[in-house]
Amino acid sequence: MSLTYVTAKEAAALVNHNDNVGFSGFTHAGCPKVVPVEIAKRAEEEHAKGNPFKIGMFTGASTGDSIDGSLARANAVKFRTPYQTNKDMRNAINAVEHDPIQYFDMHLSQVAQEIRYGFLGGVDVAVVEACEVTESGEIVPTSGVGIMPTICRLAKKVIVELNDKVPAKMRGVHDLYELQDPPKRRHINIFEVQNRIGLEYVKVDPSKIYVVRTSEENEGSGFAPVDEITAKIGENVANFFVSELKKGNIPPTFLPIQSGVGNIANAVLASMAQNKDIPRFEVYTEVIQDAVLDMMQKGHISFASGCSLTLSNEAMDRFYRDLDFFKNKLVLRPSEISNNPGLVRRLGVIGINTALEADIFGNVNSTHVMGNMMMNGIGGSGDFTRSAYISIFVTPSTAKNGMISAIVPKVAHEDHSEHSVKVIVSEYGVADLRGKGTYARAEEIIENCAHPDYRPLLRDYLNLSKKGHTPQNLYACYDFHKAFLETGSMLNADFSKYKK
């Protein structure tokens, strides 16, 4: 039986108002790029005719502008989960209207299972990017996986963007396996970062496949160069690891590293490469960025397991060129496996994630600016933090030219609790919270991580209320944030007014 080939516009016509649509990929990597734009156009046409047209959106993580941007601008979104980084989508989520897009911000490892369990509604259509699709229904993903196996299996229609810019030699990079559901399911058969348990492709009934031929570039942008502050954060993390190795807290063969998304994560890995006392290590993470590629080529990283290759276009080209080198040193998995808390714990993964702000007691905000505006979402940070061998959060001590302190009396929104956050690192140093009481933790964070300009203010706050295990003062705890909202700088917080 031969496959059905359609245009992007014809494919978009397969999507109806109120459908729940699942998209492949994780970050911009592996996302479809042409059909979502056509769905957005279709929405605009229907809206122009006075007809409703909105879809529910399931993804692996964030997507490219073709998905989140197009559909948000077209006002075509009924709900969105689990994570986004797109400006237009973010603006819609934070709009003055009451939640015009129902956005639910989920732990990424839970998305596929909650879809399977039936908690989130069905999947009507899957739109996925592939570098190969066969007449027997084998679909080979491109540079990102996300929730692709689950949405392809459950969807009534599977629209495949067959992208000829991605070499078909990518076949073999992926390890695609969908978890069983409880009760009485078996364990996941991964005991080492490089273990493979699944197939190279997702296989579905070919009669439900609609193929759209595309020729689209990777949507990756470059990384900002490592600056002095991110370099110093990286160095502090690397030195912390060396000290843990010396104490025997980390085994001499080291442990797999997870590192979050963005420039700081890149800088941390670069510092680890530069440090002679850190042995070659493995990566068990969600997003494989440029630094990992460099370090694999230089021999600092022996193997990388992730959910996506989130690379700059330059690095993506390099990857394709050297595919034979990378192919047996790297595996891309579905997000429910790349981010699986049980595996993170079993493998002893060390988690390194970025905090938006942390408080002096060790609670971390990863999502909300000033407590109300959604930035991106929790992403995989909770999947790793709660289960990691050591959970580290990194952050520059200040933002907005020093007007915002990343270390505050109380986080304005909390995504990771003091119980799960073990180490905080800024460019000033390392706060090691393990085995410490409240005041000792506060001292570590203030003296080692806060910017020196903010330390006196944070000490003032700590000394305001002497009673209670956690001397939080509900009258004063958001004075940093209020000072910023009122005067443009947290430095104008003043706790003297509370003193009797």
Next chain:
Amino acid sequence: MSLTYVTAKEAAALVNHNDNVGFSGFTHAGCPKVVPVEIAKRAEEEHAKGNPFKIGMFTGASTGDSIDGSLARANAVKFRTPYQTNKDMRNAINAVEHDPIQYFDMHLSQVAQEIRYGFLGGVDVAVVEACEVTESGEIVPTSGVGIMPTICRLAKKVIVELNDKVPAKMRGVHDLYELQDPPKRRHINIFEVQNRIGLEYVKVDPSKIYVVRTSEENEGSGFAPVDEITAKIGENVANFFVSELKKGNIPPTFLPIQSGVGNIANAVLASMAQNKDIPRFEVYTEVIQDAVLDMMQKGHISFASGCSLTLSNEAMDRFYRDLDFFKNKLVLRPSEISNNPGLVRRLGVIGINTALEADIFGNVNSTHVMGNMMMNGIGGSGDFTRSAYISIFVTPSTAKNGMISAIVPKVAHEDHSEHSVKVIVSEYGVADLRGKGTYARAEEIIENCAHPDYRPLLRDYLNLSKKGHTPQNLYACYDFHKAFLETGSMLNADFSKYKK
């Protein structure tokens, strides 16, 4: 080789100032009862002589008054982890002095591994309760396990309270297994609640054992009878389960249940037993309470896995009497296995825990009254909540005769984030947060769970700030708590002053 028998006073003399001491048990169950009292006396004697005497304390969870009460009253505690429920210990932790006891409030499943990893300092002495100890060094626990395998292996000296009030026939109830450490460790071989993977005893070098013969009663107290409110909460949970079964969200064979500690947990189980539409089920939990025993005898529960038998003395006697009946329907495991998040996820455990307060966006406070006073600790609630098939929090809608609302604008301390909390249940109803955006979640919680007297106030708060994904207002978010602190009732909160 014969074992060394000592008196409790002689055993206490084996403990030195600055030692880290690990105690067996979980809740009062399985805790030593005589030696800790003698250690406290020794501390008082040393203090009277002007000598310092403080110990670090590792336990499975809370303990009996013999441990936490005696040692807190003797001012003999250097640090305490992971959980406590004792009045004198709690007062010390919340004292005006800066953290006189370094208390660190940990996820219970992490205690044994963090001790092994070396993060918390060594274990000098283990003090454990047993119903049998052999000359070859086999130690059989009593009604609770906690971190016993790890502390017995690591401690230089193991003091065993051999309690003749506990029948030696308890041998066989326990399944004792200590996890391997990363890297390259295998999976935990438990695929069904009843699977056994370890030994009936902990085995150590007999030359490090010191046996103290005791004859101590169980320290269990009874449960308050189920009142109208807890009964209604139980009924709401049971009805929610029936509705999930009908939708196919829970498989017809049901899933293992975890239920927290205390009267509400007991009431929830009792309601499940009364509901004809809920099939016989299994329990995978930390604490096995009276209700579980009743339901096993009546056939509602087919098997129970836990870390302790936290029973009233009446139920404990019943258990001992019918040991042959219970022995193949029940297993007691170390806390790193009873609470293991990887197993909780694999088995599809449904978690039911009690909230101190929840906010209208679905964040939960389990630990701190008014944000600063430590109640008990997070206990195992995080181990289960973050990994459960469905995570449920239960709470009466109000406390203190209605002066405190359990549903607040913003929790004063956060232990479980909106990302992990899926369902909230009060005596008024069920808020199902799955797949809902912020405002829809707030509406579910306010209209279904809050006390009707508080609903208008909560709606006022929700409508104060219309901008942002989460319309939190940092000026007004603690007005419920401030009204209670200033006037004795949260009902006096008034958001009209913020309206322009």
